[in-house]
Amino acid sequence: MLNTILSGDLPRSKVLAAMLVAILVCLALAPFIFPGVRSVDTAARICIFIVLVASYDLLLGYGGIVSFAHTMFFGMGAYGVALSSKHMGAGFDALAIGAASGALLAALLALVIGLFSLRVRAIFFAMITLAVASAVAVLVSQLSGITGGEDGLSFKIPRALGPAFKFADIELFGVKMNGKLLKYYLVFFSCLILFLLMLRIVHSPFGRVLLAIRENDFRAEAIGYRVVHYRVAATCLSAAIAALAGALYAIWLRYVGPDTTLSMELMIDILLMVVIGGMGTMYGAVIGATIFVLAQNYLQNLLNVAGQAVADVPLLPQLLNADRWLLWLGVLFILSIYFFPTGIVGRLRKGN
Amino acid sequence: MPHPLLETRDLTVRFGGHVAVDHISCSFNAGELTAIVGPNGAGKTTYFNLISGQIGATEGTVQLNGHDITRMSVAQRTHRGLGRAFQLTNLFPDLNVLENVRLVIQSKAKRGFNMFSLASSHDDLTAPAMEIVERVRLGDQTQQVVSELSHGDQRKLEVALLIALDPLVYMFDEPTAGMSVDEAPIVLELIAELKARTDRAILLVEHKMDVIRTLADRIIVLHNGALAADGDPATVMASDVVQEAYMGRDLELADG
Ligand SMILES: Nc1ncnc2c1ncn2[C@@H]1O[C@H](COP(=O)(O)OP(=O)(O)OP(=O)(O)O)[C@@H](O)[C@H]1O
Numbered sequence: 001m002l003n004t005i006l007s008g009d010l011p012r013s014k015v016l017a018a019m020l021v022a023i024l025v026c027l028a029l030a031p032f033i034f035p036g037v038r039s040v041d042t043a044a045r046i047c048i049f050i051v052l053v054a055s056y057d058l059l060l061g062y063g064g065i066v067s068f069a070h071t072m073f074f075g076m077g078a079y080g081v082a083l084s085s086k087h088m089g090a091g092f093d094a095l096a097i098g099a100a101s102g103a104l105l106a107a108l109l110a111l112v113i114g115l116f117s118l119r120v121r122a123i124f125f126a127m128i129t130l131a132v133a134s135a136v137a138v139l140v141s142q143l144s145g146i147t148g149g150e151d152g153l154s155f156k157i158p159r160a161l162g163p164a165f166k167f168a169d170i171e172l173f174g175v176k177m178n179g180k181l182l183k184y185y186l187v188f189f190s191c192l193i194l195f196l197l198m199l200r201i202v203h204s205p206f207g208r209v210l211l212a213i214r215e216n217d218f219r220a221e222a223i224g225y226r227v228v229h230y231r232v233a234a235t236c237l238s239a240a241i242a243a244l245a246g247a248l249y250a251i252w253l254r255y256v257g258p259d260t261t262l263s264m265e266l267m268i269d270i271l272l273m274v275v276i277g278g279m280g281t282m283y284g285a286v287i288g289a290t291i292f293v294l295a296q297n298y299l300q301n302l303l304n305v306a307g308q309a310v311a312d313v314p315l316l317p318q319l320l321n322a323d324r325w326l327l328w329l330g331v332l333f334i335l336s337i338y339f340f341p342t343g344i345v346g347r348l349r350k351g352n
Numbered sequence: 353m354p355h356p357l358l359e360t361r362d363l364t365v366r367f368g369g370h371v372a373v374d375h376i377s378c379s380f381n382a383g384e385l386t387a388i389v390g391p392n393g394a395g396k397t398t399y400f401n402l403i404s405g406q407i408g409a410t411e412g413t414v415q416l417n418g419h420d421i422t423r424m425s426v427a428q429r430t431h432r433g434l435g436r437a438f439q440l441t442n443l444f445p446d447l448n449v450l451e452n453v454r455l456v457i458q459s460k461a462k463r464g465f466n467m468f469s470l471a472s473s474h475d476d477l478t479a480p481a482m483e484i485v486e487r488v489r490l491g492d493q494t495q496q497v498v499s500e501l502s503h504g505d506q507r508k509l510e511v512a513l514l515i516a517l518d519p520l521v522y523m524f525d526e527p528t529a530g531m532s533v534d535e536a537p538i539v540l541e542l543i544a545e546l547k548a549r550t551d552r553a554i555l556l557v558e559h560k561m562d563v564i565r566t567l568a569d570r571i572i573v574l575h576n577g578a579l580a581a582d583g584d585p586a587t588v589m590a591s592d593v594v595q596e597a598y599m600g601r602d603l604e605l606a607d608g
């Protein structure tokens with residue numbers, strides 16, 4: 001049973017298994033274990049980034065394809081939901097249509113980019129995606145009439161997903177049974193399903209072909225796999241799933257803007273999360289996204305505490321100033337890549 | 353009357369000014385094993401590359417089973433029935449032995465786009481893969497990662513991938529190169545078994561004359577990219593071209 005759900009991909013390391021179970025339990029029960037707006041918000045972000053990063057891993061770790069357009073696809077789902085909700089009014093139909101059309105458009109655009117560039121060489125694809133993603137980002141900020149420009153778009157979501165909606169008049173462990181809770185679980189279960197779906201895809205016959213192509217595309221072609229077709233298919237899949245993650249993100253934030261979905265910084269974050277977690281492992285996305293989002297959200301607090309603790313020592317307080325959190329994040333990543341070149345998951349599995 | 357499974361007409365490729373394969377017209381029949389010989393750099397591997405499509409022809413055509421395949425992609429040619437084992441081992445190094453072979457069977461079964469089932473649940477693909485792994489005597493190493501195999505075992509796997517493909521036209525490029533004396537016979541035996549299949553054509557690039565003598569029905573000689581001789585083994589080996597082409601390194605020819 002578990003084997004089927006996980007597509008036969010057991011963690012193969014006790015530490016990894018423990019980490020994954022801990023993350024799953026924490027995310028599944030986040031509203032109850034960590035009540036408070038900020039922590040639930042962090043949990044939802046982790047869920048969404050796990051899917052986003054895993055969809056990038058499908059491309060990079062399994063397909064061996066470097067893309068810089070992943071945030072663009074993420075953004076297409078987010079803007080899809082925002083625009084449909086703006087134009088159709090708040091409603092689940094608007095959310096579904098927005099998410100579906102965002103995913104479809106993302107897949108179509110990926111198809112076009114893929115067919116144009118993947119025939120030539122994989123590196124060409126990286127350059128094209130960079131160009132297209134930059135162009136789209138500029139376009140989005142210019143077409144402010146439609147997209148809200150740099151300010152982005154705020155929109156309404158169905159009442160059933162808002163805090164005003166009470167579906168039961170009790171409090172469970174002090175948590176109100178309201179629409180906000182429903183929204184969290186909408187995000188959580190959607191992400192869980194999408195993740196398990198990707199886990200299945202990488203262990204399907206198709207996933208094996210991707211691995212074969214990554215290992216030796218020349219021979220993959222020689223035994224009869226049209227390498228271009230498989231690469232394009234992987235690109236489309238990955239784009240569509242990224243768009244769905246984007247749709248969830250927009251629903252969660254009730255807002256979409258260039259900074260939250262389209263920025264190059266976000267693209268680099270995704271790359272880092274994949275590499276830190278471990279490329280080509282899927283579970284790496286879980287570990288990488290969790291650590292990264294936590295660090296992003298709590299490193300500043302941690303530094304504050306540490307800074308106060310060493311307030312009397314010279315120099316150290318300046319170094320541990322909360323404003324230096326980005327520096328420390330950088331140091332953390334360099335260290336983790338240095339010590340775990342195959343990512344945390346790769347390291348843990350090898351340790352067995 | 354044997355019919356040609358594979359035919360090349362004026363097949364030519366130029367790299368800059370250098371003509372690596374020079375107007376080779378030749379056909380290969382079902383039930384026949386043709387040895388392709390020639391000194392280093394004669395164009396044997398390049399001729400194979402043109403046939404299986406890794407390199408586009410400058411001139412000329414390739415016909416497979418009566419169809420022109422000159423403009424087809426490598427993968428398309430493979431599905432039409434061309435199969436190739438490479439001179440330089442060319443495997444999926446981080447996958448295990450069984451998975452390497454299973455991928456070939458999966459390709460033949462055209463299940464590569466199946467996305468939602470578990471690859472490991474396709475028993476009808478795993479079973480024949482297992483059988484072939486055992487046939488090439490790698491049964492003890494099915495779960496071994498390819499990069500950890502000995503050179504000889506990698507060569508066997510190289511041949512296993514071709515056998516798994518079971519094409520109409522088998523192309524072997526020095527299949528026993530670098531193999532030890534006790535390993536080479538395993539591969540040669542497998543090739544001899546294939547010869548018994550009268551509906552397949554086999555092309556074998558080989559330097560070792562004893563091998564050619566026991567296996568070949570016919571020999572063609574390439575020299576500077578051109579077809580220099582073509583005929584039954586005894587005649588070709590005795591001909592002047594062969595003596596000339598192999599001048600200086602004809603020991604293998606002489607005493608096999
Ligand atoms: N892609 C290429 N670009 C330029 N020259 C090439 C290319 N491929 C092959 N050649 C040249 O074509 C000639 C034929 O090479 P080929 O590898 O076909 O020889 P061969 O008969 O297989 O030799 P060997 O017995 O050493 O395997 C050589 O001179 C080689 O340098």
Ligand SMILES: [Mg+2]
Pocket residue numbers: 396397398439525
């Ligand atoms: Mg050669």
